[in-house]
Amino acid sequence: MVLTAERLVKLAYKYPSLYNNWYVLASSALAVVNQPQEIGKVFHFALRQQLLESSVSDKPLLTDPFMLKLAEDSIASAVKYDEFTAIGVNLPDILIPYTYHDKLPLTYKYNRSEDIYAAQSAVANRIREALLKVAPIAGLPRSINALTALKKVTPNSIRPEQKPKRPCVLTPGHVRSSDLVQEDFAGTRFESDEIPTCDTLEGPVSLLSVNSETVLNNTVRGLDLWQAIYGKIGNRVKNQMFNAYPDLWQYAYNNVYGPILSFTDIVSAKETSFVVISALIPQDVNPTLKGHLKGALNQGASKEEIESVRCLTFDICDWSGNVSWKNGKESVAKL
Incomplete structure (x- = not known):
């Protein structure tokens, strides 16, 4: 078992600047280190934890018994939902257990069912989107396995709609x-x-x-993202890729930066930078990581946030037990 109750609570509260997106980054890192079966635990805990206010209480959250109980129940429900899916049972909503709902150290954000539904739908959508953005960074099979594992533990009410979030470049059968x-x-x-x-x-x-308008929008948006990340060295990086293999640049520009990474309706540009960083760290690819660390700054991230992303990703790598770096962890690029 990679994730325990203590580790889940640490991911959620050890890094205060990541309160609203820790689960997105943890899921991304778990996909990259090939631990997709652990994503459901993060997901179920986030579905409950994100219903609570983020303000720090007087009690130490990392050791609070009821917060740990919430994490334990989330681990158990993730395992149970995976079993339910295997036998074709509909998956009910995930809520904070009534038996200790008034004993948690944080207050509740919502009291209306429609607000709870919206918040939990956002959690599910954000994890799905991050796992898609991992695909061109760490490999399509990783994303397929992660998204499949996520779907198995997703309550029926917040499963993905049967249509893409992005405007389609090609619309079969739709003509004048x-x-x-x-x-x-x-x-x-x-x-x-x-x-x-x-x-x-x-x-x-x-x-x-x-859909020519979609193609144009993707192209312009991808260029804007490229320039925002790389700034003055954007042309140099582009030329390096083009000279290595022209098709590499075409792929990166037209298939990665345009339609995938620059789409920010669900995961913001800054958070996308965090997802990319969390996906690069386990792969020991310092030259690329250095560019995206600086790119995150260009996207409005603080140094504290970026360092927290690094530390959270290192936690996942350490717990997975299958990640190492040629020159040790200390060699991994940082600001």
Whole structure:
């Protein structure tokens, strides 16, 4: 077991500047160190813990018995929900147990059910988005495993909608009605002589299926993010990638920075920098990490926040037992 009740409470309260996003970063780091089965514990604790005020009470939170009890119950519910999913049982909402709801050392943020639902939906969406952003940084299989593990322990009421959060670059089968000539079980068809059509897993597509505005927005937004992160050395870094392999730059710009990293409707630009840092640290890639540490500053992060991200990620790495650095932990880049 990587995460215990004590460790969960430490992740949530050891680093005060990360109160609103510790669970996002912990989930990202767990995905990268290949411990996806632990993400559910973080998730269930965050679903409850984020309903509490962040103000520091007189009691020491790291050793508070009822906060530890909340973490223990979250670990237990994550395991139970995974078992429920395996047998096809609907997963109920996650709430703070009534037996000790009035004994916790922090007050409650919400008293209306709709506010609780909104807060917990945000927690789920933010973890999902962070795990997606990990994909180009640490590998698609890591994100697939992490998001699959997360879904298994997600209450039915806050599971993801069956449509993408990002505007689609390609919309299969959606064209002007004047261009339609046939629609059957195989989907929309176009006049083949005038509009060449290709079948895809999501339906037929043609040049008319491309959302040019989305492509343009992604391109501009990706460039803005690149410049915000790298500043004056942006062109130099771009040229290094291009000279290494032109397709590497094209991939990074058009497939990573544009549609993935620069999308900030769910996880902010500053938090995205934190996610990237937490994903880079376990991989022992100092040259890249150095750029993103400075990039986080450029995105408005404080040095305290960035150091807290490093320390939280080191916690996850140490507890996982499968991460090491060629020249030791002290060699990992920092500001």
